[in-house]
Amino acid sequence: MMFVYSCAWFLVLLLTSPWWLWKVVTTDKYREGLRERLGGVPERLFAAKDARPVVWVHAVSVGEVIAITGLVRELRLRAAGFRVVVSTTTRTGQTVARERFGAGDVFYFPVDFAFAARAYLRVLRPKLLILAETEFWPRILFESERYGVSAVVVNARISDRSYARYLHFRVFWRRFLRFFALFLAQSAEDVERLKAIGAPADRVRLGGNLKYDIRATSEAAATAAIRGALPSEAKLLVCGSTLEGEERMLLEAWPELAAAEPELRMVLAPRHPERFGAVARLLERSGIRWTRRSDWSGGGFEAGSVLLLDSIGELASVYSLATVAFVGGSLVAAGGHNPLEPAQFGVPILMGTHYENFRGIVEKLRAAEAIRMVEADGLAGSLLGMLNDRDGAAAMGARAKAVFAAEAGATARAVDALLDLLSGGAG
Numbered sequence: 001m002m003f004v005y006s007c008a009w010f011l012v013l014l015l016t017s018p019w020w021l022w023k024v025v026t027t028d029k030y031r032e033g034l035r036e037r038l039g040g041v042p043e044r045l046f047a048a049k050d051a052r053p054v055v056w057v058h059a060v061s062v063g064e065v066i067a068i069t070g071l072v073r074e075l076r077l078r079a080a081g082f083r084v085v086v087s088t089t090t091r092t093g094q095t096v097a098r099e100r101f102g103a104g105d106v107f108y109f110p111v112d113f114a115f116a117a118r119a120y121l122r123v124l125r126p127k128l129l130i131l132a133e134t135e136f137w138p139r140i141l142f143e144s145e146r147y148g149v150s151a152v153v154v155n156a157r158i159s160d161r162s163y164a165r166y167l168h169f170r171v172f173w174r175r176f177l178r179f180f181a182l183f184l185a186q187s188a189e190d191v192e193r194l195k196a197i198g199a200p201a202d203r204v205r206l207g208g209n210l211k212y213d214i215r216a217t218s219e220a221a222a223t224a225a226i227r228g229a230l231p232s233e234a235k236l237l238v239c240g241s242t243l244e245g246e247e248r249m250l251l252e253a254w255p256e257l258a259a260a261e262p263e264l265r266m267v268l269a270p271r272h273p274e275r276f277g278a279v280a281r282l283l284e285r286s287g288i289r290w291t292r293r294s295d296w297s298g299g300g301f302e303a304g305s306v307l308l309l310d311s312i313g314e315l316a317s318v319y320s321l322a323t324v325a326f327v328g329g330s331l332v333a334a335g336g337h338n339p340l341e342p343a344q345f346g347v348p349i350l351m352g353t354h355y356e357n358f359r360g361i362v363e364k365l366r367a368a369e370a371i372r373m374v375e376a377d378g379l380a381g382s383l384l385g386m387l388n389d390r391d392g393a394a395a396m397g398a399r400a401k402a403v404f405a406a407e408a409g410a411t412a413r414a415v416d417a418l419l420d421l422l423s424g425g426a427g
Helices: 002-026 062-078 091-101 114-124 138-146 160-168 170-177 188-196 221-229 246-260 273-286 315-321 356-367 376-388 390-406 410-426
Strands: 054-058 083-088 106-108 126-132 150-156 180-185 204-206 235-242 264-270 290-292 306-308 324-327 349-352 372-374
Touching: 002 138, 054 062, 054 114, 062 083, 062 091, 062 126, 062 150, 062 410, 083 091, 091 106, 114 138, 126 138, 126 410, 138 150, 138 170, 150 410, 160 170, 160 188, 160 356, 180 188, 180 410, 188 204, 188 356, 221 315, 235 246, 235 315, 235 376, 246 264, 246 273, 246 376, 264 273, 264 315, 273 290, 273 306, 324 376, 349 376, 349 390, 356 390, 372 376, 376 390
Parallel strands: 054 083, 054 126, 083 106, 126 150, 150 180, 180 204, 235 264, 235 324, 264 306, 290 306, 324 349, 349 372
Antiparallel strands: none
16 A cells, blocks of 8 residues: 555656746745755754654644644643654745744655655654644655654644545545554544544544644734834724735725725735735735835834735734734635634634634634624625724624633643653653
8 A cells, every 4th residue: 555655646746747846946935945855854953962852743834833832832841851843844834933943953844755754764763753733644654653653643633625535535544544643633523534534533532723722922023013103093904814816805995994994004914925926016006005014114004004914923913903803715715714813812803704724713703703704795894894893893802812712721631642652652
């Protein structure tokens, strides 16, 4: 089965190689970390001559890095006899991980071939491999088993889209999911889905969602600058994690919003850094007054204007200033993004109806009347309704904050389970 998988994976890469080569030649983010991805273990991982046994944590991108931040910190505190290192797949995830965990302990995740996986396993010799959410890579699991490494999934989630694919190939997946020592699932639904696709039932537990434990522990520079630029009567609409198509919808609604709310400003934060330029060009063509965060350090933030938040890692903190927050990826069929980022501050939240990737969280907020859903054609009206009804919106935000607080605790449960595994492994 492993041979069949490796051949299929190699064939896919071979057939798509012209596209990958073009991307490597033309795009910085595909070149960055290429050597590490191909099994070139960076010297910084062993230059420190740290002799402690290793715990390897993998988080794909920014969202997963933020989600596992508390877990990594607690492991480093409570399992000080182990060195915790972190890998990511994306460049933005790498940037945030280096800031949070230290560059010497952060690297790119290897491609799922034996030569690359074995290179890291030989150097790191980890006692535990912790994968965030649904990073089921057969080769790394197979090689980890051969090297005697226990594998765990934390914050495990099976999306609607992935579930159908996993079910279709469950005979295949059943063989590889047995390599995991433990699955800590986000929700009861994820527990049942993991079992259905072949995870051993006795190794699947309900752990809760690590994202309920995310706290903005420090104020971003952008937050301080915006706060200093806002007069007391100002209202601020923060539109975060937007995807292609959503910025156009928001900018088309903006003249109506600005006319009805003379003291309104907008912060617009695209989800992907590579789209900052495209959104800037869209703003330029719109005729709306705007400025880039990268060109602005404070001072004037005029009523009716838009601030393009073209930075990484500042959005969660900026949400704290919002009168109303719109969470993107939800007006287009992309599964939505995390509404807990504004919920932690008691900010009223508006979101589109495409939220499959955060169903458990959104349904809890909806049950508590702590979020408002909107279709694309009702965007302007819904935003105006929330901006006008300040008391009602504030009550909605307070309910969101209460849901956020009530669901906390997944990080502590995960760390306890991981320490149990490490203790058994050490014995």
